[in-house]
Amino acid sequence: MSQQxxxxxxxxxxxxxxxxxxxxxRLLRTFWHPVSTADAVKPGKARPIRIMGEDLTLYRGESGKxxxxxxxxxxxxxxxxTGWVEGEEVRCIYHGWKYDGTGQCxxxxxxxxxLEKTVKxxxxxxxxxxxxxxxxxxxxNVPEFSLPRKEVIEKPDRxxxxxxxxxxCNWLQKVENSLDAVxxxxxxxxxxIGPFGQAVTAALPDLEYVETDAGIRQIATRGPGNxxxxxxxFPNNNHIIVPSAFKEDTWLDLIIWMVPNDDHHTTxxxxxxxxNMDEGRNQRIAEHFRKYSSYNPTEHHDELFNDIYPEEPLxxxxxxxxxxxxxxxxxxANRADERLGASDSGVALLRRLMIREMEAVNAGTSRxxxxxxxxxxxxxxxxxx
Numbered sequence: 001m002s003q004q005x006x007x008x009x010x011x012x013x014x015x016x017x018x019x020x021x022x023x024x025x026r027l028l029r030t031f032w033h034p035v036s037t038a039d040a041v042k043p044g045k046a047r048p049i050r051i052m053g054e055d056l057t058l059y060r061g062e063s064g065k066x067x068x069x070x071x072x073x074x075x076x077x078x079x080x081x082t083g084w085v086e087g088e089e090v091r092c093i094y095h096g097w098k099y100d101g102t103g104q105c106x107x108x109x110x111x112x113x114x115l116e117k118t119v120k121x122x123x124x125x126x127x128x129x130x131x132x133x134x135x136x137x138x139x140x141n142v143p144e145f146s147l148p149r150k151e152v153i154e155k156p157d158r159x160x161x162x163x164x165x166x167x168x169c170n171w172l173q174k175v176e177n178s179l180d181a182v183x184x185x186x187x188x189x190x191x192x193i194g195p196f197g198q199a200v201t202a203a204l205p206d207l208e209y210v211e212t213d214a215g216i217r218q219i220a221t222r223g224p225g226n227x228x229x230x231x232x233x234f235p236n237n238n239h240i241i242v243p244s245a246f247k248e249d250t251w252l253d254l255i256i257w258m259v260p261n262d263d264h265h266t267t268x269x270x271x272x273x274x275x276n277m278d279e280g281r282n283q284r285i286a287e288h289f290r291k292y293s294s295y296n297p298t299e300h301h302d303e304l305f306n307d308i309y310p311e312e313p314l315x316x317x318x319x320x321x322x323x324x325x326x327x328x329x330x331x332x333a334n335r336a337d338e339r340l341g342a343s344d345s346g347v348a349l350l351r352r353l354m355i356r357e358m359e360a361v362n363a364g365t366s367r368x369x370x371x372x373x374x375x376x377x378x379x380x381x382x383x384x385x
Contacts (some may be wrong), residue, residue: 009336013352016170016332018260023362024354025081028052029138030361031235032148033259034066034269035126036133037162046081046090049259051137056124057081058133066128067101068135070121074105103224129153130255130271130381147214147233151376152253159282160273161289163315165296167323170332171236171260174268178238178256179346181205181220181228187325191309194317195243200228209346211353213375217351231377234370238299241375241379245288245314250275251381264331268319292316297323324346 006014018025018350033051036058041047043063046059048071055071057080065088073080083093089106091098097116098107103123104117125142126135130153152158167174177183185204188197205220205228215237218230236258241251253273260266274285292315297304304324308347310316340348360367 012335027358027361032134034132035135044085048081053262068126069123157276159274163293165268170267173333174258176347179350182343187321194313
């Protein structure tokens, strides 16, 4: 694939295609990605997941250890999650073929003994971190689990809350939204202006984008006391700070991964890292999360596109506002017809990096070794100057 041989529209289309064998699919598979919230699958249970066009089975052995294997039994291709977890293995509902966490078939009840050794399904390494199960879906040596790590996830004085939402749009338009600081001045003023929209304000920012060892530093300056910094990590993670649902509480860290299920659906994995306060306020924010965090704007699509927005500001309103903007672009935005301006400098930089890295991995040439920042970005609170 050569940039000279492809038109701009063709190159941008390549960035949206994430299934196995596609240029972007190959690049994304060289990184660890969250694939599920940790509490979505209990010991002895399984759930189906779809990541980058691949159907998989996430299950926990009776020990609680997670495993990720193919979504299908090799025999007659029935979905594996509909069967049983036995010990640390999963058995197919159809004819009882059983597999271990490496994908190796260990039992074929109706076949001759020994035949099971000839059958092995796909399996991927997994790791639990920050309330999520992460997986590496690439080939060859598994990279160190370092890039997804954040200091605010691992601090002992923090409460961690994790959730996931599946949206009917391509992953790229969600990632581009993270590198679009100007949208905050408009999108988050719509319907109802919550604490986030009030703090950032509708003022237009001066923009600065810098490539870092980990990704992109985004700085949006709306005034001396209104400087917003985003720590974006390649290829699909953004780290910002946002106001709490309660005015008297400190701001909290929000870390988001945009993971493609397929080219028309994306899961937003959101991690909220909240500084410990006094016992009463800790209980209040935990109860607030339990009450409101299950909100998914997809379930309120018609209401939102008829200007009926939710009231809750932390888990509902800002998500709903972003949903309307992203889904309003269609399942896959038609970038051939777009008109970029100076306000899109972050999006333009993002696309250049994506194309550079995609072409390098597919040409088998040297690409950037993305690594965590040596020092965590300082994410200032609006109005704190």
